[in-house]
Amino acid sequence: MNQASMRGLIFVISGPSGSGKTTLLKTVLLDRLLKNKLAKSISVTTRSKRSGERQGRDYFFVSPGGFLRLVKSKKILEWTRYLGYYYGTKKDFLEEKLKAGKHLALCLDLNGAKALKKLYPKNTVTIFIDAPSINELRKRIRGRCSKTKQEEINERIKLAEIELKNSCAYDYVLKNKNLAQASIKLRDIILKEIRG
Numbered sequence: 662m663n664q665a666s667m668r669g670l671i672f673v674i675s676g677p678s679g680s681g682k683t684t685l686l687k688t689v690l691l692d693r694l695l696k697n698k699l700a701k702s703i704s705v706t707t708r709s710k711r712s713g714e715r716q717g718r719d720y721f722f723v724s725p726g727g728f729l730r731l732v733k734s735k736k737i738l739e740w741t742r743y744l745g746y747y748y749g750t751k752k753d754f755l756e757e758k759l760k761a762g763k764h765l766a767l768c769l770d771l772n773g774a775k776a777l778k779k780l781y782p783k784n785t786v787t788i789f790i791d792a793p794s795i796n797e798l799r800k801r802i803r804g805r806c807s808k809t810k811q812e813e814i815n816e817r818i819k820l821a822e823i824e825l826k827n828s829c830a831y832d833y834v835l836k837n838k839n840l841a842q843a844s845i846k847l848r849d850i851i852l853k854e855i856r857g
């Protein structure tokens with residue numbers, strides 16, 4: 662699909678584990694001013710479903726073999742490997758929504774943000790969600806992963822530090838000190854970009 666036929670914008674939201682990006686996005690998707698304009702892209706992943714997650718709503722959960730078949734048949738626009746699992750953006754899902762004039766929000770890692778900016782430079786806005794401080798981030802990751810192996814906690818902290826170093830590559834950086842205030846800021850960035 663060429664960029665001229667794309668009417669919608671792509672909002673890529675990134676941030677380290679514990680930055681609160683998923684919660685922020687959920688809040689913004691329910692906002693009165695954005696409810697009918699902004700949709701969330703649903704990625705494909707090989708990781709297992711967490712409690713409360715639903716197939717086709719949070720992710721399309723597939724086997725590693727199924728994921729590789731999607732990549733081989735060029736149905737995946739961009740993909741990454743995170744903590745041993747594959748994650749990818751479905752090409753048809755994204756392009757159908759954009760053609761219909763919907764704006765899309767995607768929660769992706771740095772690789773995904775870079776890939777989409779390169780594929781659709783005129784339509785992509787990248788937003789980095791930052792935690793108030795690295796110590797706070799470490800605390801949130803440890804708190805969230807209380808049942809997780811120390812190894813995985815260390816890996817998440819290491820990845821978070823790498824992501825923080827790359828935050829300057831984004832169009833916007835938003836500190837999430839307070840959920841209510843940060844969601845208003847995120848909503849305002851999206852509205853400003855939509856209204857041009």
Ligand code: 5GP
Binds near residue numbers: 748768772
């Ligand atoms: P989680 O397992 O916590 O849902 O996601 C792990 C990481 O994968 C997060 O940083 C999330 O933003 C990223 N991610 C989720 N889906 C995709 C995708 O389709 N592409 C890329 N590049 N990253 C993704």
